[in-house]
Amino acid sequence: MITQLAANPLLFILSLVGLLVAVTIHEFSHAYVADRLGDPTPRLQGRLTLNPRSHLDLMGVLFLLLFGFGWGKPVQFDPFNLKHPRQDAALISLAGPVSNFILALICSIFIRTIIFLHLSFLQTIGFLLLPPVLSLNVILGVFNLLPIHPLDGFKIVGGLLPRERAREWYELERYGLLFLLILILPLGQSSMLDAVIRPAVNFILQLLLPVNIGGVV
Numbered sequence: 001m002i003t004q005l006a007a008n009p010l011l012f013i014l015s016l017v018g019l020l021v022a023v024t025i026h027e028f029s030h031a032y033v034a035d036r037l038g039d040p041t042p043r044l045q046g047r048l049t050l051n052p053r054s055h056l057d058l059m060g061v062l063f064l065l066l067f068g069f070g071w072g073k074p075v076q077f078d079p080f081n082l083k084h085p086r087q088d089a090a091l092i093s094l095a096g097p098v099s100n101f102i103l104a105l106i107c108s109i110f111i112r113t114i115i116f117l118h119l120s121f122l123q124t125i126g127f128l129l130l131p132p133v134l135s136l137n138v139i140l141g142v143f144n145l146l147p148i149h150p151l152d153g154f155k156i157v158g159g160l161l162p163r164e165r166a167r168e169w170y171e172l173e174r175y176g177l178l179f180l181l182i183l184i185l186p187l188g189q190s191s192m193l194d195a196v197i198r199p200a201v202n203f204i205l206q207l208l209l210p211v212n213i214g215g216v217v
Contacts, residue, residue, distance in 0.1 A: 010128070014128055017133070021136075022136045023060070024051075024052045026055075026141075027073060027074075027075055028048070029096050029098070029099035030042070030075035030077075030092055030095055030096050033092045033095040037082055037088045037091065038082060039078050039082055040081070041077050042075050045076060056073060057072050060073070064136075071140075071144065074150065075092075086158060086159045086163075087159045089155050091159070092155075093153075093156050096144055097142075097144045100140050101204075103133070104133075104137040104138050108134060108209065110126065111126065111134075114126045134205075135209075138201055138204050139197070142197050142204070143197055146196070148176050148179045148180055150176055151176075154172075154176065158170055180193075
């Protein structure tokens, strides 16, 4: 993404807007679901807001700019405030990626509406702004579904497993960052992580973006 700065500054700025929207919606959704499930921790920490400053993580943003994937400031919640700690934690974790896919779908609907109704006065700004927002939401959603701590997919899997299996699963938590580093390490001209998530990202983009618009991945 950072390579766009010199080649196409406008696209970089629009992608940056898309990044802020994607991360903000993602983290807000975690906080909202945790609050609805009975844990006031996110509300007390000021996370029930759509203000991007409350949700951005510097390292996560840098990774998004440099490598095309990243994360926001993790939403903290207290499992002791939840009726079903493992299952509710899985729902809280799932809320982030789902919100990104919903936002991507909304962008897709707007793009197709502009095309279908021939709204030429909206095409310029719509076709510039909506595809980067859509694409970054898809990337963030897919990336966070990976079953590796501290990504959302790790807790989602933990919530689906039987209790004994879940205990064994959570023992892998300590190795999460190591697994991520291995995935991020360059493999030729890309990385293992790129090879893992790109097919899923491109598949979803092909479903959501009209052929004449194309993706930004």
